[in-house]
Amino acid sequence: MTIKLHNTLTSRLEEFIPNQPGKVDFYVCGPTVYDYIHLGNARAFIVFDVLRRFFTYSGYEVKYVMNLTDVDDKIIQRAQKDGTPASVVGEKFSKALFEDFAGLGVQRADVHPTATESMDQIIVLIQDLIAKGFAYVVDSDVFFEVDKFPEYGKLSGKKLDQLQVGARIEVDSRKKNPLDFSLWKSQKPGEPAWDSPWGPGRPGWHIECSAMSMQHLGQSFDIHAGGVDLVFPHHENEIAQSECVTGKPFAKYWLHNGFLNIDGDKMSKSLGNFRTVREVLTKYPGVVLRMFFLQKHYRSPIDLTEAGLHAAVSASERLRTFYAKLSERLEGSAASGESVSDLEAYKVFASAKQELVSAMSDDMNTPAATARLFDIVREANKFLAEEELSETDLQVLHAVKADVEGFDSFFGVIGEAIPDDNSALVGALVETLIDVREALRNKKEWALADQIRDRLQESGIVLEDAASGTGWRKK
Ligand SMILES: [Zn+2]
Numbered sequence: 001m002t003i004k005l006h007n008t009l010t011s012r013l014e015e016f017i018p019n020q021p022g023k024v025d026f027y028v029c030g031p032t033v034y035d036y037i038h039l040g041n042a043r044a045f046i047v048f049d050v051l052r053r054f055f056t057y058s059g060y061e062v063k064y065v066m067n068l069t070d071v072d073d074k075i076i077q078r079a080q081k082d083g084t085p086a087s088v089v090g091e092k093f094s095k096a097l098f099e100d101f102a103g104l105g106v107q108r109a110d111v112h113p114t115a116t117e118s119m120d121q122i123i124v125l126i127q128d129l130i131a132k133g134f135a136y137v138v139d140s141d142v143f144f145e146v147d148k149f150p151e152y153g154k155l156s157g158k159k160l161d162q163l164q165v166g167a168r169i170e171v172d173s174r175k176k177n178p179l180d181f182s183l184w185k186s187q188k189p190g191e192p193a194w195d196s197p198w199g200p201g202r203p204g205w206h207i208e209c210s211a212m213s214m215q216h217l218g219q220s221f222d223i224h225a226g227g228v229d230l231v232f233p234h235h236e237n238e239i240a241q242s243e244c245v246t247g248k249p250f251a252k253y254w255l256h257n258g259f260l261n262i263d264g265d266k267m268s269k270s271l272g273n274f275r276t277v278r279e280v281l282t283k284y285p286g287v288v289l290r291m292f293f294l295q296k297h298y299r300s301p302i303d304l305t306e307a308g309l310h311a312a313v314s315a316s317e318r319l320r321t322f323y324a325k326l327s328e329r330l331e332g333s334a335a336s337g338e339s340v341s342d343l344e345a346y347k348v349f350a351s352a353k354q355e356l357v358s359a360m361s362d363d364m365n366t367p368a369a370t371a372r373l374f375d376i377v378r379e380a381n382k383f384l385a386e387e388e389l390s391e392t393d394l395q396v397l398h399a400v401k402a403d404v405e406g407f408d409s410f411f412g413v414i415g416e417a418i419p420d421d422n423s424a425l426v427g428a429l430v431e432t433l434i435d436v437r438e439a440l441r442n443k444k445e446w447a448l449a450d451q452i453r454d455r456l457q458e459s460g461i462v463l464e465d466a467a468s469g470t471g472w473r474k475k
Contacts, residue, residue, distance in 0.1 A: 003058065003361045005223075006299060008231060008254040009155055013363055016253065018222050024055050024062045025221035027213040027251065029230055030112065032069040032205075033093035034078045036276040037100055039289075039304060040260040040267055044227045046290055047257050047298040047364070049106045051225075053410035054360050066109040067212045068094055070116050071202050076191055084469070086192045090116070092471070099427045100277040104286040105412040111216050115208040119194050122203045122211040125245060126183045126196075134244040138174040140186035140199035146179045149240045155254060156232035181237055183207045206237035213251070214242060224251035228258055228299075258301045267304075275304070278428050284309055287415045291316045294366040294411060315374075316413060322377045323414050325384055326401055335398035345396045352376045353403050360410070373407055376400065430461055434470045437463075 003016040018024055028048045031037050037045075045066075055062045069075075070090035079086040094114075101108065115122070126142055129135035134148045146152045146160065153159055163179055171178065182204035187193035193200035203211075213224065219242070226235065235254060242250040259266070262273040280289065292312035296302040340346040352375045359368035380400050383393055408414045433452055440449040453463050460475045 001058070001357060001361050003055075004363055005253050005255060006363045007252075008235075008256050009252075011157070014253070016222075018060070019220060019252065022060060024052075024060045024223065025217040026052055026055075026062055026064045026223045027209075027217055027221065027225070028064070028066045028109070029209055029224075029226035029234070030066040030068045031097060032072045032074050033090050033097060034072065034074040035093060036096055036278055038267065039262075039275045039277060039280060040227065042100075042104060042277045042289065043260050043293050043298075043302065044225075044257050045101070045106045046104060046293050047366075048225050048255070050290075050294065050366065050410050050412070051255075051364055053107070053412070054364065057406060057410050058357075058361075063111075063217065064109045065111045065113065065213065065216045067209060068097070068112055068114045069205060069208060070094065070114045071192070071208065072115075072205055080190065082469075087116070090114075096278070096427065100281070103281040104277065105290060105415055113212040113216060115203065115212070118208065118212050118215060119203070121215045122207055123194075123196050125207060125211050125214075125241070126203070128245050129183065129241060132244065134241075135183055136176070137198055140184075140201060141174070141182060142184035142198055143175055143180040144183050144237070144241055144244075145176055146181075146240065147177055149244055151243070152179075152240050153236065155236045155239055158232065158236075181206060181233065183241070206234055207241055209234070210238045210242045210245075210250075213238075214246075219246040219250070220248050221251055223253045223255060225255040225257075228256040231256055257298045261301060261303045263305055264303060282428055284313065285316075287320075287413050288312045288316045290411065291319075291370075291413045294370050294413065297367055298364055315370075318374070319377065319414055322381065322384075323401075323404065326380065326397060326404075329384055329389070330394065330397055330401060333394050333398070335402070336395055338395070340395055340399040343392060343396060345392060346399060348379050349376055349396070349400050349403065352379070356407060366411075369407075370411070370413075373404070373411070376404065430456065430472050434463065434472065438470065 004013050005016050006012070007014045026048075028044070031041050052062055052064050068090075071086075075086050075089050079089045082089065098108070126135065129144065130137065130142065135142055135144050153163060160179065164177070184196060184198055184201050184203055186199055186201040191202070193202060213221065224235065224238075239250050261267065262275065265271055265273060267273055267275065288309065289312070292304075292309055293302065295312065295315070341350060352372045356369045356372035356376075359365040359372060362368075380397065383389065383397055386393070389397070404414070433456065437449045437452040440452070456463060456472075457475075462473050462475055464471045464473065
């Protein structure tokens, strides 16, 4: 079946035709590791995790790359605030990210490159842009010259002159055009820096993603994805830099997921409705959050409400109960291995399966696809309500179970038994105990503080005190 995707670059629904038949090269912009990820981040990581896994289900070989931005203004600000090196901030929140991924059931990418590891490639790319006349050096800074790329604005559908009028960009008189953006920023006092031909400094955010995506997926690759807030300027700038340097089309399909609102408002720290993933995971397991996000099309805005989460809880419970009952009923009987497609009793399941897959293939229409999944549950429950099941019925149920497991290989809403995956909760609890221990130590309550450390040690958690604060690891 062909898969159709809405391409932001053409504003159209397009048939997905990969550069290499049967293969998908897929890049997703990862987070800046300066804080715990929030629910808006989680939406992007979940929906593209589902798409990645749906490609695999559909027989594609997927190479999935997600960067971690570990060099950025936000990290430097956080490090200065916390009085720790930027590298410590980056390491702490990268580790937290993977704990949150585990909690959300988001599979790790094949590669998670970081900006610090990719510094050589980034510098080469900037040198190349300068040599080809697309970038210029002022003092020890390097800027990309947007006027040199006539197609600038093609992703966001904006024209250069419109952008200039609307641009809320800090005025830097050294720029030829206010829209020119930084490729390399010279070091300011107290900032981390890397050596470069232009002096010590650090790369701009956009060039990091161009370098990391092309390093791992080649100059032209299939899919580049992220939240809709990244369309401009981040993705627009990535296209400009990459296509100027290679002279080739960069990513073919640009996918963007919609915003997340909380009770009708934009989520923001100033509104006090900011929700980190680990905070929400203490109340709702990852399978519930996945179910919540899948019940809305990925490109539409989604409103997070308690009512919506409760609906996801009951939907998720219904599925898990069904799957447990089905597995129990089939215990002791084996699938015959013969095709059930001709059986009359399987026909209703076969057509629901086909509709589910075609909904997924239609720009990942997860609301329609999950509705078909519940149709299957309803039909199968009719069988499970019977006291006696014929051999044919059992064969149909075996086929249904295999189908449902196939669907869950991309939805990830049934999942493993939840207690196996409490890493985010464990992390949050340990962090809380570390804070309490710190408060006790400040009050010179040494015995109690030591008791916390020892009891954690007995449970297999080792605390490590350092100048920058206390970290922890499992034994
Ligand atoms: Zn990016």
